Amino acid sequence: MQPDRLSLTLSAIADPTRRAILMRLMDGEASVKELAAPFEMSIPAICKHLKVLEGAGLISRGRNAQLRPCRLEAQPLRDAVGWIEEFSRFWDTSLNRLDGLLERLQSADPMAKKN
Amino acid sequence: MQPDRLSLTLSAIADPTRRAILMRLMDGEASVKELAAPFEMSIPAICKHLKVLEGAGLISRGRNAQLRPCRLEAQPLRDAVGWIEEFSRFWDTSLNRLDGLLERLQSADPMAKKN
DNA sequence: GCTGTATCTAACCAATCAGTTAGCTAACCG
DNA sequence: CGGTTAGCTAACTGATTGGTTAGATACAGC
Numbered sequence: 001m002q003p004d005r006l007s008l009t010l011s012a013i014a015d016p017t018r019r020a021i022l023m024r025l026m027d028g029e030a031s032v033k034e035l036a037a038p039f040e041m042s043i044p045a046i047c048k049h050l051k052v053l054e055g056a057g058l059i060s061r062g063r064n065a066q067l068r069p070c071r072l073e074a075q076p077l078r079d080a081v082g083w084i085e086e087f088s089r090f091w092d093t094s095l096n097r098l099d100g101l102l103e104r105l106q107s108a109d110p111m112a113k114k115n
Numbered sequence: 116m117q118p119d120r121l122s123l124t125l126s127a128i129a130d131p132t133r134r135a136i137l138m139r140l141m142d143g144e145a146s147v148k149e150l151a152a153p154f155e156m157s158i159p160a161i162c163k164h165l166k167v168l169e170g171a172g173l174i175s176r177g178r179n180a181q182l183r184p185c186r187l188e189a190q191p192l193r194d195a196v197g198w199i200e201e202f203s204r205f206w207d208t209s210l211n212r213l214d215g216l217l218e219r220l221q222s223a224d225p226m227a228k229k230n
Numbered sequence: 231g232c233t234g235t236a237t238c239t240a241a242c243c244a245a246t247c248a249g250t251t252a253g254c255t256a257a258c259c260g
Numbered sequence: 261c262g263g264t265t266a267g268c269t270a271a272c273t274g275a276t277t278g279g280t281t282a283g284a285t286a287c288a289g290c
Contacts, residue, residue, distance in 0.1 A: 003131070004131060006131075006134075007129050007130065007131050010125055010126075010128055010129035011125075011126060011129035013125055013199070014122050014125035014126035014129050015122065015248090016118070016119060016121075016122050017248095019121075019122075022202070023202075026202075031266075031267090032266070032267060032268095033265090033266065033267085041248085041249070041250090042249075042250065042251080043266085043267070043268090044249085044250080044251085044267090044268075044269085045248070045249055045250075047267070047268065047269090048247090048248070048249085049248090052247095065256095065257060065258065065266090066256065066257045066258070066265065066266045066267070067257095067266065067267085068266080068267065068268090077199065077202065080199060081196070081199050081200055084128070084192065084195060084196050084199065085196060085200070087137070087138075087141075087192065130277095130278090132278095146236075146237090147236070147237060147238090148235090148236065148237085156278090156279070156280090157279075157280065157281080158236085158237075158238090159237090159238075159239085159279085159280080159281085160278070160279055160280075162237070162238060162239090163277090163278070163279080164278090166238095167277095180236090180286095180287060180288065181235065181236045181237070181286060181287045181288070182236065182237085182287095183236080183237065183238090
């Protein structure tokens with residue numbers, strides 16, 4: 001079964017290495033070597049992660065001499081946020097109303113409560 | 116490497132079958148058999164998916180005679196939403212501005228653009 | 231206790247994943 | 261030109277995933 005776009009996005013960001021790469025890219029474009037530097041794994045391993053991110057549309061790649069700089073692409077993650085948000089909004093309104101979680105969500109401290 | 120909680124949550128919801136199960140559970144508790152009904156796969160396969168969801172803390176299980184009803188748990192997903200939202204919020208506010216800036220820098224001075 | 235229903239475990243299998251090393255291509259620089 | 265650097269592909273490996281079937285377990289009702 002070829003996976004749908006949402007599954008692709010979510011499994012791409014399910015990996016901590018790939019999330020770290022994305023966060024690094026929030027600081028701006030970076031080359032493969034720069035992206036690989038903080039990790040202990042080999043360059044080809046990073047290449048594979050980049051390929052996954054690119055396949056999910058989360059990054060795009062340029063060309064600059066022998067560099068292939070990576071940059072963030074926002075849309076797929078925005079879609080994922082849409083799905084999850086809708087999901088959790090439903091939860092907070094109908095399911096967990098009993099233990100009063102709603103306000104806490106609205107006031108932006110997602111770690112504050114335990115069930 | 117034992118995966119962190121966020122990775123656990125995200126990879127749990129990266130599977131379309133598991134997302135469908137979660138959405139079904141928005142209608143209320145359900146037994147394993149009920150959850151398995153819409154799918155073409157075997158009951159043990161569903162059990163495994165449920166185990167993944169339970170391991171990620173996304174569902175919890177009760178006991179009612181020979182039934183082990185499943186119900187949603189909100190917290191882990193809320194954490195995930197928090198992470199992704201923060202991420203995409205950054206994108207929506209600063210990345211788009213940064214975009215144009217980077218492009219301009221790149222075309223003006225091809226090696227000087229890392230933050 | 232016996233039977234049927236619901237669920238889980240065990241063992242297995244094929245496919246995918248995440249990493250490696252080795253070797254290749256392409257671009258820059260002397 | 262030759263050497264260096266950046267990045268990629270290929271081939272391999274071990275671990276994980278997602279499914280199967282067969283059999284075990286727990287409980288309800290008769």
